[in-house]
Amino acid sequence: LLDLLLHERSFARLAGEFKARAADIRPVLMDDTGSFKTADGEPIEGMPHIDLGYGTQDSYFSPAVMTFMQAILSAEKLHWFQSSAAGIEHPILQAIRNRADRYTSAHEQSPAIAEWVLWAGLDWFQGGAVRRKAQSEKVWHRGEFRELADTHWVIVGFGSIGRACAQRLRMLGAKVTGVRRTAGEDPDADAMLQPEDLLTALPQADSVVMCCPMTAETEGMANAEFFQAMKTDALFVNVGRGLLVDEDELLAGLAEGRPAHAALDVTAVEPLPEESGLWQHPSVTLTAHIAAFTERSARRSDGVFVENLDHFLAGEPLRNLIHKEQES
Amino acid sequence: LLDLLLHERSFARLAGEFKARAADIRPVLMDDTGSFKTADGEPIEGMPHIDLGYGTQDSYFSPAVMTFMQAILSAEKLHWFQSSAAGIEHPILQAIRNRADRYTSAHEQSPAIAEWVLWAGLDWFQGGAVRRKAQSEKVWHRGEFRELADTHWVIVGFGSIGRACAQRLRMLGAKVTGVRRTAGEDPDADAMLQPEDLLTALPQADSVVMCCPMTAETEGMANAEFFQAMKTDALFVNVGRGLLVDEDELLAGLAEGRPAHAALDVTAVEPLPEESGLWQHPSVTLTAHIAAFTERSARRSDGVFVENLDHFLAGEPLRNLIHKEQES
DSSP: OOOEEEHHHHHHHHHHHHTTTTTTTTEEEEOOTTTEEETTEEESSOOOOEEEEEOOHHTSSSSSSHHHHHHHHOOSSOEEEEOOOOOSSSSSHHHHHHHHHHHEEEOOOHHHHHHHHHHHHHHHHHHHHHHHHEEEEEEEOOOOBBBBOOEEEEEEESSSHHHHHHHHHTTTEEEEEEEOOOSSOOOSSSEEEEEGHHHHHGGGGGGGEEEOOOOOTTTTOOOHHHHHSSSSTTTTOOOOOOOGOOOHHHHHHHHSSSEEEEEEEEEESSSSOOTTTTOOOOTEEEEEEEEEBBBHHHHHHHHHHHHHHHHHHHHHOOOOBBBBSOOO | OEEEEEEEHHHHHHHHHHHTTTTTTEEEEEEETTTETTTTTOOEEEOOSSEEEEEHHHHHTTTTTHHHHHHHHOOOOEEEEEEEOOOOOHHHHHHHHHHHHHHHHEOHHHHHHHHHHHHHHHHHHTTHHHHHHHHHTTTOOOOOOOGGOOOOOEEEEOSHHHHHHHHHHHTTEEEEEEOOOOOSSSOOOOOEGGGGGGGHHHHGEEEEEEEEOOOOOTTTTTTTHHHHSTTOOEEEEEOOOOOOOOGHHHHHHHHHHHSSEEEOOSSSSSSSTTOOTTTTTTTEEEEOTTOOHHHHHHHHHHHHHHHHHHHHHHHHOOBBBBBOOOOO
């Protein structure tokens, strides 16, 4: 009988699955106060014994996230850790990857993130802010707007998120240029470029979406030169990682209208410090790293977890295995 | 040589087409002050001689719209009038239809209107207002949102606008129930209903879109009974005609949370009177009858005009002909 740690809200969605596997797996629940308990609600004193772990938005964004991580990292032997996140940029996730016999990721957040990108894109091209101001001032404002079908998007990073964005944008008639390290065409893009050609594509883009992994190569990729290459009426979107963007240069670019607007779900430091100029900037749409934060997103990740749990119990290979040496 | 009246902004898009047909057609331009001139900018004194007319958003929403209509209606013989609008509910358009030898409409506004509906839908299901409030107050608010892919839409009216909405919503994974008078299935809907069954569908809808024509049967269709049948977390959208909705009952419904939110591009009286409670209602998104107001929309309608112009000159049947007796 193996002990598996997960957040109590994740457990609430999965109680039936655990019941069906009660002979093999004993869930250990953590709540938002950092207390541990059994599935029956019996309190567990001190650090619980852990063999396996399932990390989700429920635990990563819990006030007790550090207690969760501590419990995982202090396991004597961590056989397997499943994360609902795609990336392992965070040093603690890297530590877990290095400690766990097996570490698996999930890529089930893309559909939600792609909808967030559509939300941000439509609000920009339709002039949402202008409309809301007119309404609040009782002005019958007949402003023209721009159809998404009439726009060209450059998507930096063509993994599951970039592809999910591209598919939806192209279904709506937009043109998409994808950027990724691997050369060659892609059925979900009108054109594909490699990162070294990015600056030649930016002047054509009505919108640029950052959704590549954070690596030594991509850190600070959206810098002064990047923003200066953008059109003056273009939208800049970041749903990747905050550190892909030089935020000082973004603010300097916005002051000059390149880009005209930024829609950011991620920032270099999260939560964004109160003194940041991004908070109340009239040309910034900011959300709190929630672009994947939907019920369906959680359930899709749960599906990967349950699938891998059964593989694990059957001694079969796991899906989305991340090797210790490999970059995300 | 036939004289064709159109707004100078419409002419600006079509100058090349007129030049190519200069042997047959002489454009007569009206500007926003209600002055008439030739294509060369020569002023025309008094009411101009008119044989043909092309009415677009440029003329319908011009401050000089009544002068445009007067010029059309005072034509001794009006051979053909092309409108960029789908509907002919407006009494003046009906008068033109009855006066013109031939009256043709256009249905090219649907793609733009469908994008407006997506904008309104995404902003509601993603909690745009909550996000903007949090940002303005520097609150790192990690609120969950709902994917469009997880929603069920009831679309009342399944003409070109309803279909354009349905296609995009279903591409994004949403479920669509269409409502129209004609019985039977439709490839662009998961289910189809007739108007008499509408009240049975409303309790399942996460969003209801009004986009049917205004007729004696549909006037005031969205009434107290209609709103009471809606879910408490649902969105109500009107991109049809303002008079489809009983606005007093909508305000009463919003007070009870049925619907939870209304997104309106049209109102019973336009421009909306200053005293209307819709203007600054926290649960209302209001725009000024601009859901079709895009450059592409204008160009698509111009395409229908040019096509019909060539049919007219060749003595061929016109596309989208509306007969005098027929309801729109």
